[in-house]
Amino acid sequence: MVAELARMRDRMVSELATSGQPVSAAVTGALRVVPRHLFLPGIAPELAYRDDAIVTRRGPDGQPTSSSSQPMIMAIMLDQLQLAPGQRVLEIGAGTGYNAALMKHLVGADGTVVTVDLDPEVAAEAAAHLAVAGYPEVTVVAADGADGYPDGAPYDRIIATVGVSDLAPAWLAQLAPGGRIVVPLDLRGSQRSVAFERDPAGGWRSRSVVPCGFMRMRGTLAGPERTRVTGDYPELALMLPDGRPLDVTVLGRALDEPAAERFTRVLAGPAQLFDGLGLWLALNEPRMGVLSETGQPRAAALARAPGRIRDQYVTAGIFEPGSFAVLARPAGDHDRDAHPAERTRRGRTAAPPFQLSVLGYGPDGDILAAQLAALLEAWEAAGRPGTRNFRILAYPRTTEDASGPAAGPGESVIERPHTTFVVAPLDPS
Numbered sequence: 308m309v310a311e312l313a314r315m316r317d318r319m320v321s322e323l324a325t326s327g328q329p330v331s332a333a334v335t336g337a338l339r340v341v342p343r344h345l346f347l348p349g350i351a352p353e354l355a356y357r358d359d360a361i362v363t364r365r366g367p368d369g370q371p372t373s374s375s376s377q378p379m380i381m382a383i384m385l386d387q388l389q390l391a392p393g394q395r396v397l398e399i400g401a402g403t404g405y406n407a408a409l410m411k412h413l414v415g416a417d418g419t420v421v422t423v424d425l426d427p428e429v430a431a432e433a434a435a436h437l438a439v440a441g442y443p444e445v446t447v448v449a450a451d452g453a454d455g456y457p458d459g460a461p462y463d464r465i466i467a468t469v470g471v472s473d474l475a476p477a478w479l480a481q482l483a484p485g486g487r488i489v490v491p492l493d494l495r496g497s498q499r500s501v502a503f504e505r506d507p508a509g510g511w512r513s514r515s516v517v518p519c520g521f522m523r524m525r526g527t528l529a530g531p532e533r534t535r536v537t538g539d540y541p542e543l544a545l546m547l548p549d550g551r552p553l554d555v556t557v558l559g560r561a562l563d564e565p566a567a568e569r570f571t572r573v574l575a576g577p578a579q580l581f582d583g584l585g586l587w588l589a590l591n592e593p594r595m596g597v598l599s600e601t602g603q604p605r606a607a608a609l610a611r612a613p614g615r616i617r618d619q620y621v622t623a624g625i626f627e628p629g630s631f632a633v634l635a636r637p638a639g640d641h642d643r644d645a646h647p648a649e650r651t652r653r654g655r656t657a658a659p660p661f662q663l664s665v666l667g668y669g670p671d672g673d674i675l676a677a678q679l680a681a682l683l684e685a686w687e688a689a690g691r692p693g694t695r696n697f698r699i700l701a702y703p704r705t706t707e708d709a710s711g712p713a714a715g716p717g718e719s720v721i722e723r724p725h726t727t728f729v730v731a732p733l734d735p736s
């Protein structure tokens with residue numbers, strides 16, 4: 308059985324290798340050693356060693372509140388973190404404790420790992436898993452991670468494994484000089500894992516930006532975004548990054564009416580939607596939202612959704628009271644592919660992109676469809692920038708009401724309670 312479990316871990320690592328995303332030897336070494344199945348008791352080992360996120364807890368609304376993240380994104384983020392033996396590390400979001408164990412393996416006997424979870428039961432289980440798996444030295448704390456963990460500071464590295472929309476002042480204060488912090492940062496509904504370091508010119512500068520998708524942080528640093536489910540279509544969820552109180556039942560009913568369709572010349576697929584195109588739309592259109600349906604879609608617009616994450620059909624668009632416009636793949640194209648992670652598992656190459664359409668619903672659906680189509684054409688005209696073509700600067704606020712720098716040409720400014728983020732395309736030179 309021990310040898311079989313080791314083979315499963317090796318297979319999981321080989322799957323990661325075929326995804327095309329490079330992962331360092333140190334991180335793949337940790338994935339080969341740390342027994343993920345011991346952090347997921349009750350889950351068959353064959354499932355624990357697939358490149359899948361596994362939800363371990365849900366809230367009363369059915370939304371996930373804890374999970375073991377997808378190994379591929381964990382590996383990417385561990386590489387973003389650049390761990391080395393002997394370092395002191397703080398993690399926000401202990402979950403199952405698996406990532407903390409990987410980090411303990413990477414920092415070695417002389418390094419320390421502290422991991423914090425808001426949910427005391429989750430924290431207790433993480434501590435138990437870590438003890439069983441042979442990592443009892445990891446400190447597990449049940450608390451709101453927004454406060455960091457001052458008793459263990461300063462840290463060489465801080466990582467959040469839960470989606471954040473701001474940088475907590477405590478994290479930056481507890482990071483040692485030369486330290487690095489990696490967070491899944493919400494940029495108006497488009498989430499990116501960002502590695503920040505102090506910028507000699509002031510503030511914090513991104514050193515690496517990659518797409519990711521984490522559940523959102525709860526507690527005092529919870530962001531403004533809200534996910535609402537419509538009464539008529541309980542499987543249909545609308546996520547609005549600014550939490551606007553739109554009547555989702557009215558929007559859900561508009562979905563039953565015929566759509567105003569606009570064809571564009573833009574060729575794109577899920578890879579672009581979850582990467583540069585999604586970020587472009589989020590940065591350039593404050594009314595953006597993400598619409599998804601779980602299971603076989605009942606809504607025609609969702610059956611044509613350009614993105615698939617396992618059994619979830621995902622599209623994005625502009626939402627207003629009573630009307631909206633969303634991205635769609637060509638009619639009849641809906642069974643062709645799935646989320647990039649799924650394709651890698653099946654060893655298939657990336658599905659070819661398709662010609663994006665825009666579907667408008669409600670009284671102003673055609674106007675919103677024209678506006679969304681124009682944004683797609685603008686992304687094309689800008690050279691189809693991907694996530695890696697953006698840099699993010701973060702300026703902590705020094706006083707309650709001070710705002711940060713104004714937007715320069717091509718820049719987007721996102722104001723948060725503790726930080727002003729400035730997102731800009733990288734200079735191509």
Ligand SMILES: C[S@@+](CC[C@H](N)C(=O)[O-])C[C@H]1O[C@@H](n2cnc3c(N)ncnc32)[C@H](O)[C@@H]1O
Binds near residue numbers: 404424452
């Ligand atoms: C995706 S899971 C983390 C996965 C984990 N790193 C692992 O390896 O299994 C996100 C976790 O963040 C926790 N969380 C949410 N808000 C939090 C907060 N304010 N402080 C600390 N933890 C929080 C949740 O309870 C959940 O367990």
